[in-house]
Amino acid sequence: MLEVTSVTKRYGTITALDGISLHIPRGEFFGLLGPNGAGKSTLMSLVAGLRAPDAGGIRVDGVSREAGGGAAVHALGFAPQSIALYEELTAEENLGVFGRLCGLAGSALRARIDECLAAVQLNDRRKHPVKTYSGGMQRRLNLAAALLHSPKLLLCDEPTVGVDPQSRNAIFDLLQRLNREGLTVIYSTHYMEEATRLCSRIGIIDHGRILALGSLDQLIARLPSTEVVTFARNGAASAAVAALAWFGTLREQADSCELHLAPGVRLAEFFAAAQSAGFPDRAFQLKRPTLEDLFLHLTGKTLRE
Ligand SMILES: Nc1ncnc2c1ncn2[C@@H]1O[C@H](COP(=O)(O)OP(=O)(O)O)[C@@H](O)[C@H]1O
Ligand SMILES: [Mg+2]
Structure with a gap:
């Protein structure tokens, strides 16, 4: 795709982008996870054809950006990070404008407007101007505008x-349903919870480069440790703590310890050892x-830094 x-x-x-390569197969729900300034929006704007790359190539649905801009544009829908709606116009009027730009008209356009407003649960507010909407409602209409022409690929920045939790859940449900029906989705976020919940494959991006790429399990497997066990010292003898340190990398603080279990350590084995060292199970x-x-x-910093 x-x-x-x-x-x-x-x-x-x-x-902003430093020699990025990405191949997204049809039907994937792909997450682009990275902090502010990583290059997510720049990548989306290049894929959407709003900017041209300085080097490299982009093909959407098999069509090169340079060769067939028009065809590529029709294959994709773009819900940009900054809301792109006309504030003075109603939801219906906004979708009318975007639909006509995509070549829809007449009863086909009216039918798609009805479907998309229903999909984002804005039917009851369709005749109200966008400036009277909450942030979450504007987000949902922004998404409806991107879906109006039934694209094969959706870019969601x-x-x-x-967005309020209710709108967020409505957005998740809609995107997951459309993805099940065949829509390829590229979803950018700096919230790891969203990438974890929604995406079948995730690319971690920072400083314009993809640092890691794969399913959640594949990505987690790249970490040098698996589970992290924390426990209070509670006066436990140093020898008892030392007996656990054998299972991974131990970081000791004043009254608690953090043990990063080495890959391959079985939890049952660990808890058995902890019990014989005198720790109750509930200590962990x-x-x-x-x-x-x-x-x-990978970077030495957190996603929100
Ligand atoms: N129009 C622009 N002019 C100059 N610098 C920009 C512009 N847009 C983005 N940048 C810079 O490019 C880098 C990537 O930005 P962006 O693609 O917006 O990242 P993200 O969407 O991941 O937050 C940042 O350093 C940002 O400051
Ligand atoms: Mg951005």
Whole structure:
């Protein structure tokens, strides 16, 4: 559905994309996870054809951006990070404008407007101007505008920033349903929870480069440790703590310890050893590693820094 090959994009002296390559098969729900300034929006704007790369190539649905801009544009829908709607117009009127720009007209356009407003649950507010909408409602209409012409590929750029939980769930449900029906989705976010929940494959991006790419499990497997166990010292003897340190990498704080279990350690084995060292099972808190841990491991900083 999308092939990005060695794409570089500079703004003056800033290199926003640094030789990025990405291949997204049809039907995928792909997550682009990275902090602010990573290059997510730049990549989306190049794929959408709003900017041209300085180097490299982009093919959407098999059509090269340079050769067939028009065909590529019709294959994709773009819900940009900054809301792109006419504030003075109603939802219906906004979709009318975007639909006509995509070549829809008459009863076909009216039918799609009805379908898309229903999909984003804005039917009851369709005759109200966009400036009277909450942030979440504007987000949902922004998404409806991107879906109006029934694209094969949807680019969704941080669609949940500043959105109430109800709208966020409505957006998730809609995107997951459309993806099940065959829509390829590229979803950018700096929230690892969203990438974890929604995406079948995730690319971690920073400084215009893809640092890691794969399914959640494949990405987590790249971490040097698996589970992290924290426990209070509670006066436990140093010898008892030392007996656990054998299972991974131990970080000791004043009154608690954090043990990063080495890959391959079986939890049952660990808990058996802990019990014989005199720790009650309830002394431990177990944490699965997350994409945040991977990002920290790869870059030395957190996603929200
Ligand atoms: N129009 C622009 N002019 C100059 N620099 C820009 C422009 N757009 C983005 N940048 C810079 O390019 C880098 C990537 O930005 P962006 O693609 O918006 O990242 P993200 O969407 O991941 O936050 C940042 O350093 C940003 O400041
Ligand atoms: Mg952005």
